[in-house]
Amino acid sequence: MTVGEAANLVGVSVRTLHHWEQIGLLVPAARSSAGYRLYGPADIERIHQILVYRETGMALADIAQLLGETESGVAPATLTPSSATAHLARQRKLLTDRIARLQEMVSAVDTMMEKKKMGIQLTPEEQVEIFGKDWKPEWQDEARERWDDPEVWSQYADRTAKLTKDDYRRITAEIKAMEAQLGEAKRNGVQPGTERANQLAELHRASLDQWFDVPYARQILLARMYTQDPQFAKHYNDIEPDLTPWLLQIVEANARAHGVDTENVEW
Numbered sequence: 001m002t003v004g005e006a007a008n009l010v011g012v013s014v015r016t017l018h019h020w021e022q023i024g025l026l027v028p029a030a031r032s033s034a035g036y037r038l039y040g041p042a043d044i045e046r047i048h049q050i051l052v053y054r055e056t057g058m059a060l061a062d063i064a065q066l067l068g069e070t071e072s073g074v075a076p077a078t079l080t081p082s083s084a085t086a087h088l089a090r091q092r093k094l095l096t097d098r099i100a101r102l103q104e105m106v107s108a109v110d111t112m113m114e115k116k117k118m119g120i121q122l123t124p125e126e127q128v129e130i131f132g133k134d135w136k137p138e139w140q141d142e143a144r145e146r147w148d149d150p151e152v153w154s155q156y157a158d159r160t161a162k163l164t165k166d167d168y169r170r171i172t173a174e175i176k177a178m179e180a181q182l183g184e185a186k187r188n189g190v191q192p193g194t195e196r197a198n199q200l201a202e203l204h205r206a207s208l209d210q211w212f213d214v215p216y217a218r219q220i221l222l223a224r225m226y227t228q229d230p231q232f233a234k235h236y237n238d239i240e241p242d243l244t245p246w247l248l249q250i251v252e253a254n255a256r257a258h259g260v261d262t263e264n265v266e267w
Contacts, residue, residue, distance in 0.1 A: 201254035
């Protein structure tokens with residue numbers, strides 16, 4: 001077959017086969033009457049041998065030595081059955097060693113990922129102490145299952161990893177103060193779309209944005225989720241009756257004021 005056909009068959013580039021010929025690693029078995037390279041079955045077998053050794057990370061010069069290449073660049077004869085078996089056994093050993101190394105690397109990466117996704121660096125007891133008796137440490141795992149967004153969780157892990165116990169106390173106090181302002185505004189009849197309502201919507205967005213990026217569309221989707229999730233709805237409605245739907249209204253009105261089409265929002 002031609003060099004192009006051989007390259008397509010084994011999944012390498014024509015340029016690669018040309019390079020291997022230049023360094024004497026793979027010299028095609030024949031040439032056509034027009035001088036074009038022609039690759040036979042033995043050449044294809046040799047290409048596969050080279051690819052296996054390359055997969056182990058071996059240098060081309062070492063591969064050439066293993067395959068019995070001569071300095072003149074003339075390819076050796078086809079391997080005998082016994083020598084072919086020896087080559088395959090050597091290749092298998094190299095590949096299994098490489099698999100073992102890669103498995104070790106995967107385990108190391110898994111460990112790093114597990115640490116990165118831990119998020120809140122507090123014990124369950126400390127979480128309840130800071131966030132209140134109603135806090136459930138398993139909520140974090142439930143949220144990860146519900147919203148499987150790698151980018152968001154990466155941001156969350158990076159930002160929470162830097163927080164100390166005192167930071168969490170401060171943030172919790174700020175959130176409670178913000179929620180108290182929401183309840184007071186609802187109680188006093190503040191209407192969605194007014195300046196005060198928009199200020200509170202921005203305050204709410206900022207409280208979320210400290211954990212991960214929260215553009216207006218994402219804030220809308222979160223506020224809608226509050227109205228659909230019994231636990232979230234109860235949390236806000238315990239502060240002030242019907243605070244949950246009111247919060248959604250001020251969030252959507254503020255987003256519209258910033259040019260967001262609230263009928264078509266994406267996470």
